[in-house]
Amino acid sequence: MVEAFAVASGKGGTGKTTSTLALGMALATEYDVTVIDADTGMANLLFHAGLDDADVTLHDLLIEERDVQVEDAVYERFGMSVVPCGTSLASFEAADPARLRDVVAELAHDTDVLLLDSPAALGSKSAVLPIVLADRIVVVLQPTVPSLSDGLKVQEYAHSYGTDTAGVVFNRVRPDENVDRIAEQAGRYFGGQALASVPESDAVRAARRAGEPLLAHAPDDPAADAFREAAARLDVRD
Template sequence: MVTTYTIASGKGGTGKTTLSVNLGTILASYGRETYIMDADMGMANLGILLGLENVPVTLHEVLAGKAPVSEAIYEGPSGVKVVPSGISLQGFQNADPELLRDVMKEIVNQCDFLIIDAPAGISRDGVIPLAIADEVILVVNPELSSMVDALKTKILTELIGGHVMGAILNRATLENTEVSVHKIEEVLGVKVIGLVPEDPNVRRSAAYKTPIVVKYPSSPASIEIKKIAAKIAGVEYKASEVSEKSGEKFLDRLARSIFRSDK
C-alpha cells in the first residue's frame, strides 16, 4: 500500500528540496519502489539537483495536457523514480495544478512511497500537495521566523483536512540557536522527527548533482537523513561504516546543544 508524504516549509531556503531528494533516494535503496514529485512548479529545483533540468518532458507538460505522466518519469540514484517540474516560466503558466490529483492517481498504483516536494509558503498551488498527502512533514530552520512560517503551513494543512506527521529541524549547528527543539514541538504541536546538522557536503554534493547520501554517505547530514528514512520505512537504522560512528558523536553533541530546555 502506497504512503504519500508531502515535504513542506513555511518559507523558501529551508532545504526542503534537498531533504526530499535524499529521503526518496534512501527509501529506494531499501528496495521500496519510491517516486519523488516536484510539485513546486513555479520555483522548480528538484530536477536541477539530480541533473534533470534539460529533460524533454516534465510535470509542466503533463499538467498542460501535452504528455502522459509516464513520459515524465526518470530514474535517479538507487533506482528512485523522479517526476521533475520544468524550469521555464512559460511551462509553468501553461500547467494546471488542478490536474495534480489525476497525475497522483496514476503514480500511486506503481509505488510504495511517494515523496512530494511542495511549494514553499502559502499559495494556491501549494494547497493541493498539503491536502492529498497521507502525511505532511514540515522542514524548519533553527530561527524564529522559520518556526512562525511553519506554524502557518501547519494551520493551513489542518484547515484543508491534511495531517502533519512531524517536523525536521534542518541546518542545525552547535552554536546557540534562536529556538530549541522543545520550543518547536511546543509551538507547532508536533514532534521533531529528525535533526539534520549544517553540513558543507550538502553544497558539495549539489555541485555534483548527486544526493549527499550517495556522494558523502558518512557525512553527519547523511547519517541523520538515513535515520529519518528508516523511521518512515519502518526499518531499523544501522551505522554500517566505522566513519559513521564519528558522525554519531557529532550528532550527540548537536542534540545536547539544541535539545536544551529554554530558560
C-alpha cells in the same frame, strides 16, 4: 498501500528539495519511492538530481495540449522514480495545477511512498495542492522563531485539509545551537515529532553542485546520517 508526504515549509530555501531527495533515497532501501517536484513555479529538483536536460517534465503533464503520458516524465535515478519539473515561466503559466491530482493518483498505483517537493508560500492553487493531496506533511525548518512561526502556519493549513503532521526536520543546525531546545520546541509546537536535526554541511552544497542527492554524493556525512534517522522515524505505513 501508498503513503504520500508533502515536504513543505513556510519560506523558500529551508532545504525542502534537499530533504525530499535525501528522505527519498533513505526510504528507497526499503520501499518503492517516487519523488515529484511539485514546486511547479520555482522548480529546482532537476538540478539536485542530475536531470537538467530532462525532455518531458511535470509541466508537460499539467498542460493538456502537450499530450504526453505520465510514464514519459518518470526517470529512474538513484534507486527512485523521479518526476522533475521544468523551469520555464511560460510552461508554469500554461499549466493547470488541478491536473496534479490525476498525476499523483496515477503514480500512486506503482509505488509505496510518494514524496511531493512542495512550494514554499501558501495562497495559490499550485502552492497548496501538494499539501492537500498528501497524507502527511514533513515540515522543513530552520531552528529560529520566524521559521517555526512559518511552519506552524503550514501545519495549521495542512490540518484544515485533513493532512497530518509526520514531523519536523530541523535543517542547517549550527554546532552552537542547542539540539535539546530544538527537540523541545518540536514537542511543544509540532506534537513531539522532531524527525532529525540536520547540521549545516558543506557536503550538502557540494552535492547540489554535483547534481546528486546528498545520500549519493556524501553518504557518510553527518547530514546524511541525520536524514536517514528522519526517514526511519517517519514510520511509513505498510
